[in-house]
Amino acid sequence: MxxxxxxxxxxxxxxxxxxxxxxxxxxxHVLVDGRSFTDGAELGPAELVQALRGHAMVSTSRxxxxxxxxxxxxxxxxxxxxxxxxxxxxxxxxxxxxxxxxxxxxxxxxxxxxxxxxxxxxxxxxxxxxxxxxxxxxxxxxxxxxxxxERTATWFCVPTMEYLRRGGRIGTAAALLGTALAVKPVLHIEDGRITGVEKVRTMSRAKARLIDLASTAAGTGRARLAVHHLGAKDQATLLAEELAARLPAAAGVLVSEVGAVIGAHTGPGVLGVVVLPESVESH
The missing domain is CATH 3.40.50.10170 (Rossmann fold)
Structure with a gap:
């Protein structure tokens, strides 16, 4: 079999x-100014960042x-x-x-x-x-x-909620509030949906909250961790190092840049943390 x-x-x-x-x-698939590309194969993170910063019209499809x-x-x-x-x-x-x-x-x-x-x-x-x-x-x-x-938890922060608003992944009111107050939202994927955790004033504070949330989710046992970013390799590497220091029992920290489909909805500068506490059976 x-x-x-x-x-x-x-x-x-x-x-x-x-x-x-x-x-x-x-x-x-990712559409940039009406042209279709396959995620990863034809359009990678660097090309996406360039398109977004050039104010291209970017959307995605299944x-x-x-x-x-x-x-x-x-x-x-x-x-x-x-x-x-x-x-x-x-x-x-x-x-x-x-x-x-x-x-x-x-x-x-x-x-x-x-x-x-x-x-x-x-x-x-x-x-x-x-x-x-x-x-x-x-x-x-x-x-x-x-x-x-079911055991995996995901949090992320974005410099602006504008891209999430454009893609219809979060409410217009929340996006406008974030823009108006110049805050950096900490977000969570809960039951398949994007939900807000809190808003902080700086990305530095948002990153600190990601570490706190991941540490609580991981607990004192072994856990598998991943850090994601788009166009923010240095910040992601630093975040991974801080997580590893905070959680010495963790089974390493993977660092991976998100591609065009997710990046189109989060925008450049996104940082995310995924935590998978190990089950009793995995020991």
Missing amino acids: TIRVVTDSTAYLPEGFADRHRVDVVPL PNPEDLAERYRALLADGASEVVSVHLSRELSGTWEAACRAAERVGNVRVVDSRSTAMGLGFAVLAAARAAGEGQTGERVEAAAVETA
């Missing part, structure tokens, strides 16, 4: 992780269900007995819905809503891939993704 794991490009796994864990990644169906068929034809397809929150994108439609056309495909994105999705994908590599059933691979996603 061979189970193959599929995800979308918003998992933003560190370089080499997808190949190493036999994860098949389907790109989402994969076509038929493209997903073709990917599933190819994996099944290549020897997979079943496919487990794990995606970003249905509250943030139509990707999960597209995957469900594709699965209905193909069969032998399980679709999982991670209720998150970035490494909140990525940790769930890697758990599924490990279960698949151990020869687990499709049901157990799916359960590994679901259980891991």
Whole structure:
């Protein structure tokens, strides 16, 4: 029995992780001034930052269900007995819905809503891939993704909520309030949606709150951590170092730049932290 794991490009796994864990990644699409690009392959973080700072019109779209169906068929034809397809929150994108439609056309495909994105999705994908590599059933691979996603917590801060407002990912009133008061919001992905935690006056204070929140979530035991950024490598590296010092029991800190799809909605300068406390079974 061979189970193959599929995800979308918003998992933003560190370089080499997808190949190493036999994860098949389907790109989402980014439109820049009406021209369509695939996330990561045709448009990377640097190009996105340049487009946003040049005031280009940037939007995103889900994969076509038929493209997903073709990917599933190819994996099944290549020897997979079943496919487990794990995606970003249905509250943030139509990707999960597209995957469900594709699965209905193909069969032998399980679709999982991670209720998150970035490494909140990525940790769930890697758990599924490990279960698949151990020869687990499709049901157990799916359960590994679901259980891991439920334990994962994600927080992030942005210099401005303007990009979230443009993309319809947060209320207009909240965006205007943030702009008017020149505050830096600390945000949380809760049950698949973006919610506000608090507003602070500086990005430095926002970063400190990310560390506090991550530390509380990780507790005193082992935890897996990830730091995300867009166009803010130095700040992300410093944040990772501070987290590692604050949480010596943590199993390292991954640093990964978000790509064009998530970056289009957060804007340059975003910093995020994802925490996955280890379960008792993982010891």
